[in-house]
Amino acid sequence: MRQLLLLIFVFFASQWLFKKLKRAQAAAGAQAGGGAGAARASHGPAASGGAPQLPDPLVRCAECGVHTPSSEAIIAAGHRFCSADHARRHAARPTGRDAR
């Protein structure tokens, strides 16, 4: 009976060892391929399919109409601009309603 238990233990131990060996081989292969691959292998297969980074929503410049990522846009007087120069130009220009 004790031999059977030992056999089961050896079976599990060998499986664990085999898994560890396989992982080490995969890591070695990734290292041979490149540093980036090795870094990804350390995270495991579950982490490889991460969500892509969301792009910045585009905002329209009130002066020239060019679409700019919101992180780069200049916001002045409630309007969004592609650059500080356009924000200044828009502020300096008199509004259409007053001109008419």
Ligand SMILES: [Zn+2]
């Ligand atoms: Zn502009």
